Amino acid sequence: MSDLRDAAMNSKAWPFEEARRVLKRYEKAPPEKGYVLFETGYGPSGLPHIGTFGEVLRTTMIRRAFEVISDIPTRLICFSDDLDGMRKVPGNVPNREMLLEHLHKPLTSVPDPFGTHESFGHHNNAMLRRFLDTFGFEYEFYSATDFYRSGQFDEVLLRAAERYDDIMKIMLKSLREERQQTYSIFLPIHPETGRVLYVPMKEVNAKDGTITFDDETGREWKLPVTGGHVKLQWKPDFGARWAALGVDFEMYGKDHSTNTPIYDGICRALGAPAPEHFTYELFLDEGGQKISKSSGNGVSIDQWLTYAATESLSYFMFQKPKTAKRMHFDVIPKAVDEYHQQLRAYADQTLDQQLANPVWHIHGGAVPESRMVVPFSMLLNLASVSAARDKETLWGFIRRYAPDATAQTHPDLDAAAGYAVKYYEDFVAPAKTYRAPTDLEREALMDLRNHLAAYDGPAEDEALQSIVYSVGRDRFDPLRDWFKALYEVLLGASQGPRFGGFIALYGVAETVTLIDKGLAGELS
Numbered sequence: 001m002s003d004l005r006d007a008a009m010n011s012k013a014w015p016f017e018e019a020r021r022v023l024k025r026y027e028k029a030p031p032e033k034g035y036v037l038f039e040t041g042y043g044p045s046g047l048p049h050i051g052t053f054g055e056v057l058r059t060t061m062i063r064r065a066f067e068v069i070s071d072i073p074t075r076l077i078c079f080s081d082d083l084d085g086m087r088k089v090p091g092n093v094p095n096r097e098m099l100l101e102h103l104h105k106p107l108t109s110v111p112d113p114f115g116t117h118e119s120f121g122h123h124n125n126a127m128l129r130r131f132l133d134t135f136g137f138e139y140e141f142y143s144a145t146d147f148y149r150s151g152q153f154d155e156v157l158l159r160a161a162e163r164y165d166d167i168m169k170i171m172l173k174s175l176r177e178e179r180q181q182t183y184s185i186f187l188p189i190h191p192e193t194g195r196v197l198y199v200p201m202k203e204v205n206a207k208d209g210t211i212t213f214d215d216e217t218g219r220e221w222k223l224p225v226t227g228g229h230v231k232l233q234w235k236p237d238f239g240a241r242w243a244a245l246g247v248d249f250e251m252y253g254k255d256h257s258t259n260t261p262i263y264d265g266i267c268r269a270l271g272a273p274a275p276e277h278f279t280y281e282l283f284l285d286e287g288g289q290k291i292s293k294s295s296g297n298g299v300s301i302d303q304w305l306t307y308a309a310t311e312s313l314s315y316f317m318f319q320k321p322k323t324a325k326r327m328h329f330d331v332i333p334k335a336v337d338e339y340h341q342q343l344r345a346y347a348d349q350t351l352d353q354q355l356a357n358p359v360w361h362i363h364g365g366a367v368p369e370s371r372m373v374v375p376f377s378m379l380l381n382l383a384s385v386s387a388a389r390d391k392e393t394l395w396g397f398i399r400r401y402a403p404d405a406t407a408q409t410h411p412d413l414d415a416a417a418g419y420a421v422k423y424y425e426d427f428v429a430p431a432k433t434y435r436a437p438t439d440l441e442r443e444a445l446m447d448l449r450n451h452l453a454a455y456d457g458p459a460e461d462e463a464l465q466s467i468v469y470s471v472g473r474d475r476f477d478p479l480r481d482w483f484k485a486l487y488e489v490l491l492g493a494s495q496g497p498r499f500g501g502f503i504a505l506y507g508v509a510e511t512v513t514l515i516d517k518g519l520a521g522e523l524s
C-alpha cells in the first residue's frame with residue numbers, strides 16, 4: 001500500500017491531481033464532520049443526458065484516487081434540484097400540451113408525462129438513478145424537494161435571511177440593471193397555485209425568518225423561508241447547498257465557470273469554506289452544439305449501451321476532460337478498441353504507468369483481463385462482408401480464427417459480437433458505398449487474388465499482411481492509396497482494418513471470392 005500511495009502522490013493522471021488538491025484542505029487537521037464530501041448536481045428539467053453521467057463518473061474517479069492517498073472516509077452525494085420550477089416544456093417528452101398547464105410549478109409537482117411516476121421530477125430522478133446504478137456507482141441520492149421540506153436546509157435558509165444584504169450584494173454585481181430592480185435570492189412557492197414565483201421582496205425579516213411579497217395579482221403574502229415554502233434562486237442555491245452539506249469537491253461544465261466566484265462568495269457568506277472545483281469542457285452533438293436535456297440531442301446513455309459495453313463509455317469520459325467532446329455514434333468503435341488496447345497493455349506496465357492508464361480509474365485498480373482477441377472495428381467489417389444478422393454468424397468466423405475462444409471463456413468478445421451486428425445494421429449498412437476499381441487498382445487486386453489463391457501457409461495476420469503490402473508497395477505511392485482502394489472496393493467504406501488481420505479472420509478463400517465479386521462489379 002505504501003508503494004501505491006507514494007506513486008499516487010506523484011501521479012500526473014488528472015484524478016490524482018484533483019485528489020491531492022482535496023487532500024490539501026485537510027493537511028493541518030481532519031474534517032470536523034468526519035469525512036470528505038464529494039457532490040454532483042443534476043437539474044431534472046429533462047431526461048438525464050450523458051453529461052450528467054460523466055459528472056458522476058469523473059467525480060467517482062477522483063474519489064477513488066483520494067481513497068488511495070488518504071485514510072479519511074468519503075461520501076458522494078448526487079443532488080437533484082427537483083424543486084426548481086419547470087420554465088419550459090422539454091421537446092423530447094410525450095403529452096407536451098398537458099405539461100404547458102403546469103409551467104413554473106416545481107418539477108416534483110408537475111404530472112409525469114410518461115404516466116409512470118408520481119411526478120415529472122420523480123420520473124427523471126428515477127431515470128438518473130437507473131443510469132447510475134447500471135454502472136455500479138456508490139452514491140447517496142438527495143432530492144431538493146425533500147431537502148427543503150424536511151427541514152435539513154432550514155438552518156442555512158435562516159442564515160440566508162440574516163445575511164440577505166450580503167448575499168444580494170454578491171448577486172446584484174452579476175445582474176443587468178433592469179434585473180437588479182426585481183431580483184431576490186428567495187423564490188416563494190405560491191400557497192394556492194403552487195408555482196415558483198420570481199417576484200421582488202417587500203420585506204425579509206431575519207428575526208422571524210419570513211419574507212413578504214406581492215404575487216402576480218398584487219395580493220400580499222408572508223411566508224416562512226423554512227419548510228419548503230421558499231426556495232433559493234439557482235445560483236444562491238448552489239453556494240447555499242455547499243454550505244449546508246459541507247461539500248469539499250464539486251465539478252461542473254464550462255458554462256458554469258464564470259459563476260464560480262458567485263457560488264464561492266455565497267458559500268463563504270453563509271459561514272462555510274468553498275469547496276474545490278473542477279471545470280470540464282462541454283459535450284457536443286454531431287453538429288457541434290451543446291448537448292441539452294430539454295432538446296435531447298447527442299447520444300444518450302441508453303443509446304451508447306445499445307452498441308457497446310459500459311466500460312467503453314467510461315473510457316471515453318476519462319479522456320481529456322478539459323477538451324470539448326463531440327458525442328456522436330461514430331466515436332463508439334474507437335472507444336471500444338482503445339479501451340481494450342489499454343487493458344492489454346496494463347499487465348506489463350510499471351506501477352506509475354498503471355496509475356496513468358485509464359483502466360485503473362475505470363475499475364478502481366481491480367483491472368480485468370481483456371479477452372477481445374478480435375477488435376471491435378474488425379467485427380464491424382466482418383459483419384459487413386458477411387451480412388451478419390446475428391452474432392452466431394460472426395462466431396463462425398471467430399472460432400476458425402481463435403479455436404479456443406467461446407462465448408463462455410470470452411464473454412467480452414461475445415458481447416462485442418452482438419453489439420457489432422447491431423451497430424452494423426444501424427450505422428454501417430445504410431452508409432455503405434462501393435465503387436469500381438481503377439485500372440491500376442484492378443491490376444493490383446488481381447495480383448492479390450492470385451497470391452491468396454496460391455497461398456498454403458497458416459492464416460496468420462503478419463504473413464497475410466506481408467502479401468497485401470508487397471502487392472501494393474510497387475504500385476502505389478503513397479501506399480495508403482492501396483489500402484483505401486481495398487476498403488472502398490471490397491468493404492464499401494473509406495477506412496477499415498489492418499487488411500492482413502481481416503483476411504485471417506474472414507478466411508483466405510472467402511477473401512478470394514470477395515475480390516472476385518469486386519472485380520466483377522457485383523459489390524458496386
